[in-house]
Amino acid sequence: MTQYRSNPLPIAGLPPGIPYIIGNEAAERFSYYGMRAVLVVFMSQYLMSSAGYPDPMSEEEAKGYFHLFVSAAYFTPILGALLADGWLGKYRTIILLSLVYCLGHLALALDDTRTGLLLGQSLIALGAGGIKPCVSAHVGDQFAQTNRHLLSRVYGWFYFALNSGAFVSMLVTPWLLENYGPSLAFGVPGILMLAATAIFWAGRYRFAHIPAGGAAFLREALSREGLRTLGRLAVIYAFVAVFWALFDQTGSSWVLQAQKMDQTFLEYRILPSQIQAANPLLIMILTPLFYYGIYPRLERRMRITALGKIGAGMVLAASSFAFAAWIQRALDAGVSMSIGWQLLNYVVLTSSEVMVSITCLEFSYTQAPPKMKSFVMSFFMVSVAAGNLFTSAVNFFIQNPDGTSKLAGADYFWFFSLLMLATAIIFGFVSRRYPEKPAVTAA
Numbered sequence: 001m002t003q004y005r006s007n008p009l010p011i012a013g014l015p016p017g018i019p020y021i022i023g024n025e026a027a028e029r030f031s032y033y034g035m036r037a038v039l040v041v042f043m044s045q046y047l048m049s050s051a052g053y054p055d056p057m058s059e060e061e062a063k064g065y066f067h068l069f070v071s072a073a074y075f076t077p078i079l080g081a082l083l084a085d086g087w088l089g090k091y092r093t094i095i096l097l098s099l100v101y102c103l104g105h106l107a108l109a110l111d112d113t114r115t116g117l118l119l120g121q122s123l124i125a126l127g128a129g130g131i132k133p134c135v136s137a138h139v140g141d142q143f144a145q146t147n148r149h150l151l152s153r154v155y156g157w158f159y160f161a162l163n164s165g166a167f168v169s170m171l172v173t174p175w176l177l178e179n180y181g182p183s184l185a186f187g188v189p190g191i192l193m194l195a196a197t198a199i200f201w202a203g204r205y206r207f208a209h210i211p212a213g214g215a216a217f218l219r220e221a222l223s224r225e226g227l228r229t230l231g232r233l234a235v236i237y238a239f240v241a242v243f244w245a246l247f248d249q250t251g252s253s254w255v256l257q258a259q260k261m262d263q264t265f266l267e268y269r270i271l272p273s274q275i276q277a278a279n280p281l282l283i284m285i286l287t288p289l290f291y292y293g294i295y296p297r298l299e300r301r302m303r304i305t306a307l308g309k310i311g312a313g314m315v316l317a318a319s320s321f322a323f324a325a326w327i328q329r330a331l332d333a334g335v336s337m338s339i340g341w342q343l344l345n346y347v348v349l350t351s352s353e354v355m356v357s358i359t360c361l362e363f364s365y366t367q368a369p370p371k372m373k374s375f376v377m378s379f380f381m382v383s384v385a386a387g388n389l390f391t392s393a394v395n396f397f398i399q400n401p402d403g404t405s406k407l408a409g410a411d412y413f414w415f416f417s418l419l420m421l422a423t424a425i426i427f428g429f430v431s432r433r434y435p436e437k438p439a440v441t442a443a
Contacts, residue, residue: 004091004209008144015142018154020203025135025158026165027196028098031105031189032128033280034169037273038177038185040066040255046182048112055114060399063252067392069121070248074385076129081378083130089212090134090141091204098197101127105190112182120186133377140365141210155362156291163280163287165192170277178271213372220369229369230379235430236360237383240310242423243356244387246317246416247349250276252391253412254342257324260331261339270339278343282350290354306363307431313355314424320349321417329410 008015043062049055057065084093104123107116139158143151169189177185213220220226258272298304323345330337360380368376394415398406407415 004204004207006209006211008142008208010144010146012146014150014154015147015208017142017203017207018139020199020206021135021139021142022158022161024196024200024203026161027192027199028101028128028131028135029162029165030169031101031193031196032124033166033276034173034189034192035105035108035124035186036070036251037170037173037276038182039069040252041174041177041273042112042182042185043117046112046177047114047117050113050115059256060395060405063256064392064395066252067248067388067395069125070251071385071388071392072121072125073129074132074381074383074388076126077133077378077381079126080130081133081375084134084137085213085217085372085375087212087214089209090138091207091209094131094134094138094200095197097127097130098193098200099127101131102190102193102197103127105186105193108186109183109190129381132381133375136361136377137365137368138207142208151365152362153291155365156287156358159358159361160284160287163283165280167277167280167284170280171274174271174273177273217372217375220372226369226372229367229372229376232434233364233367233376233379236307236310236363236434237379238386239314239423239427239430240356240360240380241383241386241390242420243314243317243352244384245391246321246387246420247353247357248384248388249391249416250279250346250349252395254324257328257331258339258342261327261337261342263339265338265340265343275339275342275346278346279350279353282346283354286350286354287358290351305431306359307434309355309359310363311424311428311431313352313359314420314427316348316352316355318417318420318424320345320352321413321420323348325410325413325417328413332409 040059040062043057043065044059045056047054047056056062080093080097083096084090088096100123104120104125104127106120107123108120110116111119136158139154140151143154169192173185173189176188255272255276258270258275263270263272295304324342327337327341327345360383361377364376364380394407398412400406405412
C-alpha cells in the first residue's frame with residue numbers, strides 16, 4: 001500500500017476521508033438493518049420449503065434464531081479485527097469482507113428456503129461482523145493530535161449516518177416485503193451494500209491507511225499492558241452485554257408485541273416491523289441533543305465520565321422494559337393499545353442507547369493501545385454478541401413442551417427489566433474503581 005498515505009494529516013479541521021466513511025456507513029447500515037428488520041416476519045410468515053410449500057417457523061423459534069444470527073454477526077468482528085490489525089490492514093479487510101457481505105444478500109434474495117436463509121445469514125454475519133470493528137477504528141485513524149478534539153463529535157455523526165440509513169431501510173424494506181415479497185425486500189439492501197463498497201473504494205486516496213501491526217500487533221496484544229487493557233475492558237463489556245440483551249429485542253419481542261397493538265397512529269398504519277424505524281429517527285434527534293445540549297449543561301455543574309453515562313443509560317434501559325411490561329399486561333387483559341405507546345417507549349430506550357452505545361464506542365477506541373484499535377473494537381462487539389446469545393438462550397429455555405412459556409406475557413419483560421436494573425447497580429460500584437486513561441492515538 002505504498003501508494004496510500006499511511007499517517008493522518010496534521011490539520012485542525014475535518015480529515016478528508018471522513019465523508020467517504022460516513023457515506024459508506026449510511027449505505028451499509030441501510031443494507032444490514034433493512035434485511036434485519038424483516039427477518040422475524042420473513043421466518044414466521046414467508047419461509048418456504050425446498051418443494052415450494054410454506055414452511056414458516058413459530059414465533060418463539062423465529063425469535064430464538066433471530067438473536068442467534070445477531071449474536072453471530074457480533075462474534076465475527078474478532079476475525080475481522082485479527083485480519084485488519086495483524087495482516088491486511090483495515091482498508092483491505094473492509095473491501096474484502098464487504099464483497100462477502102454482498103454475496104449474502106444475493107443468497108437471501110434468490111432462495112427463500114431454510115438453506116438460502118442459512119447461507120445468506122452466514123455470509124452476512126461474516127461480512128457485516130467482520131467489517132464492524134475495522135470501520136469504527138478507521139474513523140479514529142484519520143485523526144492526528146491537531147484535530148483530536150473533533151473525534152467525539154465525529155463519532156456522534158458517524159452514529160448519525162448509521163441511523164439515517166437504518167431509518168430509511170426500516171420504513172422501506174417491510175413495505176417491500178409486504179407488497180413485493182422476499183426477493184425484492186432482500187435484493188434492495190444488497191444493492192445498497194454494493195453501493196457502500198463502491199463509496200468506500202472511492203475514498204481510498206483520501207484515507208490515512210494505518211499499516212497492519214503484524215508481529216508488533218501480536219506483541220502488543222500479548223504484552224502485559226495489552227492483556228491488562230483487555231482484562232479491564234472485558235469487565236465493562238460484561239455489564240454492557242446485558243444492555244444489548246434488552247436493546248436488540250426491538251427486532252424480536254417488540255415487533256411481536258406491536259403485532260398485537262392497534263397499528264393506526266395519526267391516521268396512518270404502521271407495520272409491526274416498521275416501528276423499529278423509530279429508533280434510528282430518534283437517534284438522529286437525540287444524538288445532537290445530548291452532545292450539544294444535555295451533556296454540556298450537565299458538565300457545567302458536575303464532572304461526567306464515560307462510565308457514568310453508561311451506568312445512567314442502563315437504568316433507562318431497565319425503565320423501558322418496565323414500560324414494555326405495562327403495555328403487555330394491558331394487551332393481555334384485552335385492552336386495545338395504540339402503537340403510539342410503543343413509540344413513546346422508543347424515546348426511553350433510544351436515550352439509553354445514546355448514553356451506552358455511542359459512549360462505549362468512543363471509550364473503546366480511546367482506551368485501546370495504538371496497534372490494537374480494531375481488536376479492542378471487536379471486543380466491544382462481542383458484548384453485543386454475548387447479550388444476544390443470552391437472549392436467544394432465554395427464549396429457547398422458557399418454551400414448555402406444550403407450547404406455553406415459563407415467562408408468559410408481561411413476566412417476560414419484567415425479567416429483563418429487573419436483570420438490567422440489578423446490572424446497573426452493580427456496574428455503579430465497579431465503575432468507580434476503573435482506571436480510565438487519556439485518549440491514545442493511532443499515530
